[in-house]
Amino acid sequence: MTERILIVGSGAREHAIAVALARSPQKPALLCFSGAKNPGIDGLCEVYGLGSITAPAEVVAFAAEHGATLAVLGPEAPLAAGVADALWAAKVRVVGPTQSLARVESSKAFTRELLAKYAIPGNPFFQRFESMDGVDEVLARFPMQHVIKDDGLAGGKGVKVCGDHLLSQAESVAFCKELVEQGHPFVVEEKLEGEEFSLMSFCDGKTLRHMPAVQDHKRAYDGDKGPNTGGMGTYSDADHKLPFLLESDVAEAQAINERVAAALAEECGALYQGILYGGFMATRDGVRLIEYNARFGDPESLNLLTLLESDFVAVCVAIADGTLDAVDVTFAKKASVCRYIVPEGYPDTPRKGDAVVMPEQLPAGVSAYLSAVDMVDGTLVAMGSRTVAFVGVGETLAEAEAICGEAAKQVPGPFFYRTDIGTAAAIERRMEHMQKLRSV
Incomplete structure (x- = not known):
């Protein structure tokens, strides 16, 4: 049977999913349903439908009309909205957890409490609040060493960290009050010190197949400066760990993913079938969990799906x-570097509507994935968010970084990108940071 695979979503992550599916020897028929048309995905699909990806009935109607046999859900919002549940009920198999299981991402407190209940290592101190009762005491217990997280999905905007976003105890109290006034429960956590990394696993609820470790770069500008973004780029190394990680760090993260999958099955009475994405931090005391996501990371998936050999x-x-x-x-034993091109002013006041001129020819070893773009009168234009990602793959990080940079600098106009992702100097700083922490 030829699979008819529905991709839900329209970003670079979904473009990478489409490219990886399209190169399968099984030659599936691809369908896409999303709120916007991505020309890169459109060129690979038999049918492209527009609508609300968080309206289960709309997604199911499109899947039924076009005979989808399998669906791959890209972003977190449809998972939290129960789209997977509705597709399963309509006899369409799904890569992506049901609404209950997706709480591993849609509720920060659910995940922290799951780890605590099942004695899974990785939690820092945390406490959930729905009012200001007891907040002052917890903030005082960790003065300027805490993180405040909106308990629900906030599009990457619901987390504030002391020293980065919160510069005084008064600012922390004010953010907590703001969340209470909005009716948003929140979690206060002890701030961890170390280096972040992502460890994703394919998961059918019983078996996990782990992917290489990747490091994301959230800040907009070189040197980890500027506002947080959806992710400006990522890199992975040829040995499938990262230069600042020990073998034991990777093993600990893999073990936490495995135990969380088992705990979710026990807690929810159903198997987690999708991508289990742990955001971890290597610290002097081992690996700690920052958060879970219930889908492929973006941009991490761009590296990983480019490297996927299976x-x-x-x-x-x-x-x-x-x-x-x-x-x-299996994944290629090669290094990869991803950089996003974004509009000037991104993320706070991005330009919109500028023409995107792609390189006439990409350097060998480089893939391009389109994100927030549209075709207007035959011209590719930027829609105000991350625009296009380039992924360079090489034998070494230096080689991957060089060819990725070569592609990125060929995009003219009012756009920018981080030039330091995957560079020797940036990686050396992270290695020195971890060496210093581990020696204390």
């Missing part, structure tokens, strides 16, 4: 059918 259709089918134990998942 048949991605076979992997997706195995996730949905519960047969991942029978599938061998």
Whole structure:
């Protein structure tokens, strides 16, 4: 049977998903349903529908009309809205957890409490609040060493960290009051010190197949300066760990993912079938969990799907059918560097509507994934968010970084990108930071 695979979403992550599915020897028919048309995805799809990806009935109607046999849900919002539940009910298999299981992302407190209940290592101190009762005492217990998180989905905007976003105890109290006034429960956590990394796993609820470790760069400007973004770029190394990580760090993160998958099955009475994405921090005391996401990271997925050697259709089918134990998942033993081109003013006051002129020819080893773009009168234009990502793959990080940079600098106009992602100097700083922490 030729699979008819529905991709839900329209960003660079979904473009990378489409490219990985399209190169399968099974030659599936691809469908896409999203709120915007991504020309890169459109060129790979048989049918492209527009609508609300958080309206389960709309997604199911499109899937039924076009005979979808399998769906891959890209972003977090449809997962939290129960789109996976509705598709399963309509007899469409899904890569992406049900609404209950997706709480691992949609509720920060759910995840912290899950780790605590099942004695899974990785939690810092945390406490959930719905009012200001007791907030002052907890903030005083960790003066300028705390993180405040909106308990729900906030599009990456609901987390504030002491020293980065909160510069005084008064600002911390004010942010907590703001969340209370909005009716948003929140979590106060002890601030961790170390280096962040992402460890994602394909998961059918019983078996996990781990992906290489990746490091994301959230800040807009070189040197980790400026406002937080959706992610300006990422890198992974040829040995599938990162230069600042120990083998034991990767093993600890993998073990936490495995235990969380088992705990979710126990807690929710259902199997987690999708991508389990742990955001971790390597500290002097081992690996700690920052947060979980219930889907592929963006931009991390751009590195990982570019490096994936296995048949991605076979992997997706195995996730949905519960047969991942029978599938061998391999990634190229190469390094990768991803950089996003973004409009001037991004993320706070981005320009919109500028023409995006792509390189006439990409350097060998570089892939391009379109994100927030549209076709207007035959011209590719930027829509005000992350615009296009380039992923360079090489034998070494230096090689991958060089070719990625070569591609990125060929995009003219009012755009910018971080030039330091994957560079020797930036990686050396992270290695020195971890060496210093571990020696204390």
